[in-house]
Amino acid sequence: MDDSHQASFYPGNVSDNADKRIALFPGTFDPFTIGHESLVQRALGLVDEIVIAIGVNESKKTYFSLEQRLAMIGNLYENEPRVKVGYYDCLTIDFAKKIGAKYILRGIRSVNDFEYEKTISDMNRALSGIETFVLFTEPALTHVSSTQVRELLRYGHDVSDFVPKGMKIKM
Numbered sequence: 001m002d003d004s005h006q007a008s009f010y011p012g013n014v015s016d017n018a019d020k021r022i023a024l025f026p027g028t029f030d031p032f033t034i035g036h037e038s039l040v041q042r043a044l045g046l047v048d049e050i051v052i053a054i055g056v057n058e059s060k061k062t063y064f065s066l067e068q069r070l071a072m073i074g075n076l077y078e079n080e081p082r083v084k085v086g087y088y089d090c091l092t093i094d095f096a097k098k099i100g101a102k103y104i105l106r107g108i109r110s111v112n113d114f115e116y117e118k119t120i121s122d123m124n125r126a127l128s129g130i131e132t133f134v135l136f137t138e139p140a141l142t143h144v145s146s147t148q149v150r151e152l153l154r155y156g157h158d159v160s161d162f163v164p165k166g167m168k169i170k171m
Contacts, residue, residue, distance in 0.1 A: 010051065010086040010099045017100030020048040023133070024101040026055050026092045028146065030062045032073050035144045037164040039107045039135050040083060046133070049082050051099055056089040063150045076167050093128040104132040109142045 023043055029036060029052070040050055054069055064072070070085060077083040088095035096104060104124060106117050114134075121132035149162050153169070163169060 009088075010053075011084050017049075020100070021046075021103070022049045022051060022099065022101040023047045023103040023105040024092070024096045024099065025050055025052045025105040026088075026095075027052075028057075028060070028062065029054055029069055029073060030064055030146050031069065031149055031159075031163060031169060032076070032167065033144050033146055033149055033162055034164055035107065035109070035137055035141045037076070038138055038141055039105065040077075042135055043105050043133075044082055047103065047105075049084065050105065051084045051086055051101060052077070053085075053092075053095060054087040055092065056087055058089075063153065072167055072169070076164055093124050093130055096130050097128060102130065104130060106132055106134045107137055108134050109137040109145070 023046075025036075025040065025043070027036070032052075036052075040052065043050055052073055054066060054073075056066060062069075066087060070087060074085045077085060086099075088098075092104065095101075104121070106121070108114050108117060117132070117134060121134075124130055124132060144162050149159050152159050152162070159169065
């Protein structure tokens with residue numbers, strides 16, 4: 001991976017993005033869960049392309065390395081041309097502009113998530129004009145979070161019910 005400041009990777013041709021409705025789905029995705037998968041599947045009905053982008057924060061300790069997360073998510077969507085997977089270590093809105101994204105996709109599980117996401121959305125729109133759209137988590141998935149999945153992994157539990165089918169969790 002590129003260790004320089006403002007490192008990013010986008011596996012598409014930005015010059016082709018002018019007329020596309022592209023949504024950036026940013027997150028740590030440590031790991032990517034069935035809740036994330038549900039949001040992507042539902043959002044594909046609203047936009048032309050989704051870029052799942054892993055935000056790199058060197059001060060945040062993750063369970064899976066950046067390379068592992070890129071591989072797990074990339075393998076999951078290898079046969080879906082409208083989903084791209086990348087990473088960035090700058091402001092989310094700066095990466096969104098770089099790839100030509102017109103929207104930021106976020107998921108909301110609870111009222112607490114709403115307050116947090118609204119504040120960030122307002123700031124992003126004020127700074128860049130980029131709109132955020134939120135999808136509410138399916139009721140059957142509100143209990144699923146990357147934090148909970150990591151906790152199960154730490155104690156050696158099977159997490160196959162909480163990660164997408166076919167996603168290979170590499171410990």
